[in-house]
Amino acid sequence: LLTKLDNIIDFSIIAAGKYIEECIIIRRIFREKLKCWIDLASYRLLRRIEFDMIREDLKNARYVKESNELICCVWALIQLPISIKQLADKD
Structure with missing residues (x-):
């Protein structure tokens, strides 16, 4: 169109x-x-x-979808929250 x-x-x-x-x-x-x-x-x-998405472990997740025409794979790194104590230790 x-x-x-x-x-x-x-x-x-x-x-x-x-x-x-x-x-x-x-x-x-x-x-x-x-x-x-x-x-x-x-x-x-x-x-x-x-x-x-399927949780692989504490920090990783994956997604896999298959069809006749396409395979889609996605991996994601999951960020864990950082405590205030860890931030103070880095400084």
């Missing part, structure tokens, strides 16, 4: 400037919607990965 709108805007032989302006507005709105949908899908995917 974006390609079609770009072609209409860039190569249209229709002389009506209002039509081109409407296409530009539609393209802008559609891009904003696409951005929101991609952001939401990315957020949901990352939250799903976080939820399905």
Whole structure:
């Protein structure tokens, strides 16, 4: 759809400037919607990965998902909280 709108805007032989302006507005709105949908899908995917991660040990977690088309492997280092005493000892 974006390609079609770009072609209409860039190569249209229709002389009506209002039509081109409407296409530009539609393209802008559609891009904003696409951005929101991609952001939401990315957020949901990352939250799903976080939820399905398997705790390997105290500091490590992993996520593995396999399908016919793709294998996704994620490893994460889990930061442990540092006590105030440990911070004072480092100084």
